[in-house]
Amino acid sequence: MFIDLRNVSYTYNLNMPFETEVLKSINLSINEGEFIGIIGHTGCGKTTLLQLLNGLLEPTNGKILIDGIDIHKDKNKLREVRKNIGLSFQYPENQLFEETIFKEIAFGPKNMGIKGDSLIDNVKKAMKMVDLDYSIYKERSPFNLSGGEMRRVAIASILAIDPEVIILDEPTASLDPQTRNRILRLIKDIFKRYSKTIVLVSHNMEVIAELAQRIIVMDKGRIVLDNSPKNIFRNNVTSLEQIGLAIPQITSMMHKLRKMGKPIKPDVLTLEEAKNEILKIVKKK
Amino acid sequence: MKFTRNLTIGQYIHKDSFIHKLDPRIKLITALLLIIVIFLINTWNGFFVIGLYLFLSITISKINPKHVLLGIKPLLFIIIITLLLHLFTTKGEVIFTLWILEITKEGLLRGLFIATRLFLLILSTSWLTLTTSPIALTDGIERILLVFRIIKIPIPAHEIAMMMTIALRFIPTLMEETEKIIKAQIARGADFESGSIINRIKSMIPIIIPLFINAFHRADELAVAMEARCYRGGEGRTHYRELSIKATDQIFFFITLILILLVVFF
Numbered sequence: 001m002f003i004d005l006r007n008v009s010y011t012y013n014l015n016m017p018f019e020t021e022v023l024k025s026i027n028l029s030i031n032e033g034e035f036i037g038i039i040g041h042t043g044c045g046k047t048t049l050l051q052l053l054n055g056l057l058e059p060t061n062g063k064i065l066i067d068g069i070d071i072h073k074d075k076n077k078l079r080e081v082r083k084n085i086g087l088s089f090q091y092p093e094n095q096l097f098e099e100t101i102f103k104e105i106a107f108g109p110k111n112m113g114i115k116g117d118s119l120i121d122n123v124k125k126a127m128k129m130v131d132l133d134y135s136i137y138k139e140r141s142p143f144n145l146s147g148g149e150m151r152r153v154a155i156a157s158i159l160a161i162d163p164e165v166i167i168l169d170e171p172t173a174s175l176d177p178q179t180r181n182r183i184l185r186l187i188k189d190i191f192k193r194y195s196k197t198i199v200l201v202s203h204n205m206e207v208i209a210e211l212a213q214r215i216i217v218m219d220k221g222r223i224v225l226d227n228s229p230k231n232i233f234r235n236n237v238t239s240l241e242q243i244g245l246a247i248p249q250i251t252s253m254m255h256k257l258r259k260m261g262k263p264i265k266p267d268v269l270t271l272e273e274a275k276n277e278i279l280k281i282v283k284k285k
Numbered sequence: 286m287k288f289t290r291n292l293t294i295g296q297y298i299h300k301d302s303f304i305h306k307l308d309p310r311i312k313l314i315t316a317l318l319l320i321i322v323i324f325l326i327n328t329w330n331g332f333f334v335i336g337l338y339l340f341l342s343i344t345i346s347k348i349n350p351k352h353v354l355l356g357i358k359p360l361l362f363i364i365i366i367t368l369l370l371h372l373f374t375t376k377g378e379v380i381f382t383l384w385i386l387e388i389t390k391e392g393l394l395r396g397l398f399i400a401t402r403l404f405l406l407i408l409s410t411s412w413l414t415l416t417t418s419p420i421a422l423t424d425g426i427e428r429i430l431l432v433f434r435i436i437k438i439p440i441p442a443h444e445i446a447m448m449m450t451i452a453l454r455f456i457p458t459l460m461e462e463t464e465k466i467i468k469a470q471i472a473r474g475a476d477f478e479s480g481s482i483i484n485r486i487k488s489m490i491p492i493i494i495p496l497f498i499n500a501f502h503r504a505d506e507l508a509v510a511m512e513a514r515c516y517r518g519g520e521g522r523t524h525y526r527e528l529s530i531k532a533t534d535q536i537f538f539f540i541t542l543i544l545i546l547l548v549v550f551f
Binding site: 051087094095096097158 | 352355462465466468469470471472473474475476490491494495498499
C-alpha cells in the first residue's frame, strides 16, 4: 500500500466568516512497512492531515493517491480505503458505545462486511494485539474499565478491521506513565510482529524518537522536516528549536557530553544507546 | 464532508460598532417588539419600512450581509414550503395552471407576503444574535426577568440565565464533538448515508450514546467545578459587567419606538 499526497491543501470553513487554511501544499508519500512519526504543535494541522489520509476530509486542493488511484474520484471506493487505512482518533475511548467489549470491537469489522467465524477471529486477534484477555473481557461493559483499558479497547476496535496502515493520533494522551509505556510497547509489537505500516502522531519527541523510523515535523500547516530520526537530531537541532520543539532529553544530554569533548556519536536516541555509549567511555578509562 | 459546519444561526460575530455596544436589554426588547410588529403588519409598506430598518441597522453593525444571509440558508426550506403551500392552496383568479395545480394571483401574493414575513422574522432574530455576545444576551435576559420580581412573581431569573449561558456555551463544544464522533465511527466503517429509514435511525446509536455519555460526564465535572468555587445560585451575587442604559441606548430605542408606532398605526 502506497499513499501519495500531491500538493494537498485544506481550508476549514471555506467562504465562511472564520475561514482558516490549516494545510498548505503538502507533498508526502508513505511507503509500505514504514513507521512514521508526525510531530508538531497543537494546531499545526496534524489531525487534519490524518483525516485526509483515510478520506474523511476532502482536500481543498491537490490529490491523494492510494496505490496510484485518486481516492476522491470514486466515492464508492472510500469504504475500501477506510478498511485498509485504520484511523484511531485522539481520545478514542470517547467513541465507545456498545454493551460488551466483544460487540464494541466487532463493530468495525462487521461494518466492513466480515461475518461469522472470521469476525470472532478478527476480534480475538485484535484483543491479543492490545494485550486484553479474550475470555475475561469479551462480555464486560466497555464503560466499566480503567482509562488505559478503555484506550486499548478503542485501539483494538480499529485493529479488528485488520487495516494495512494504522494511523494513531496521540495514542498516549493523558495516560499515566506506566500505561503510556505499555501502549507504546504494544504499538512497537504490532509494527514488528504483524508487519503493518504505522503513522503515529504525538507532540512528545521522546515517543517519536524511540519508535519511528522516519520523522515528519510539521509547523503552521507545512511539512518542515522529513527525515530519519538520526539525521534530524544530528543536523536539524536548530530548526527544531526555532519551531519550539525540543530534541529528546537523552539526545540533548549526549550532545552536551560531546561538546565537553567526549567521544560520543551524535545521534543517540534512546536510553539504551546512551547507556552503551557511556559504558564505552568508562571502560576505555 | 461537511456535517454541521454550515450552521451560522445564533452565531455572534464580533465587530466594533454602535449596534454591538447597545445595551442588551434594549436590543432584546427591540427584537421582541419587531417580532410582534412583523406579525401585526398586513401591508407591504409596513414590511418595507421594517426591512429598511433591519437593513440599516445591519449595515451600521458592520457585519457582512453575506454572513447574515448564510444564517438564513438553513431555514430557506421552511420559507419555500410555506410559499408553495400558499401558492397552490389559495382560491381566486387563476393565472397559471400546472397539471392539476392551479396558481392564483391571490395565492402568489399571499405566499410572497408570508415568505417575506418569515424572512423578516428570521432577520430580526439573527440581527440580535449576530451583534450580541451570548454573555451579554443572557445578562440582559436575567435583568429583564428580574422585573417579574417587582410585580411579585418569583422567577428564578439568575438560574434561568445561568442555564442559558451554559447551554449556549456548550453548543459549539457539542457540535465539535458530534462531528468528531461521526468521523470516528465512519473510520470504523459506519454508514450514515444509505439504507432504509430504520437502518439509518439505528446507525445513529453509535453517535448518540457516546455523545450523551460525554455530555453527562461533562455536566458532572462542571457542577463539581462550580461548587468547588462556591457557586450558590443568584442570591447576593454581584456582576463583573454592570449594565447601564446610556444616552445612545435611549436615542436608539426612541427612534425604534416611533418607527414601530408609525408602522402599526398608519
